[in-house]
Amino acid sequence: MTGGGDLTFRCPDCGEAMAVNESMRDALLDHGCVVCGSTVSAAAFSPAEPE
Numbered sequence: 001m002t003g004g005g006d007l008t009f010r011c012p013d014c015g016e017a018m019a020v021n022e023s024m025r026d027a028l029l030d031h032g033c034v035v036c037g038s039t040v041s042a043a044a045f046s047p048a049e050p051e
């Protein structure tokens, strides 16, 4: 599979980590963590690590 998530989101509050794309990042920044609802900042995102 190619495309899709190119960032890794890790919630600073609940610790949930997931691969996200740019539109998902924007949604998280707008609405908060999908798991715990905590406010998300840009610092919670990092480039996805290749495996």
Ligand SMILES: [Zn+2]
Pocket: 011, 012, 013, 014, 015, 016, 033, 034, 035, 036, 037, 038
């Ligand atoms: Zn969370």
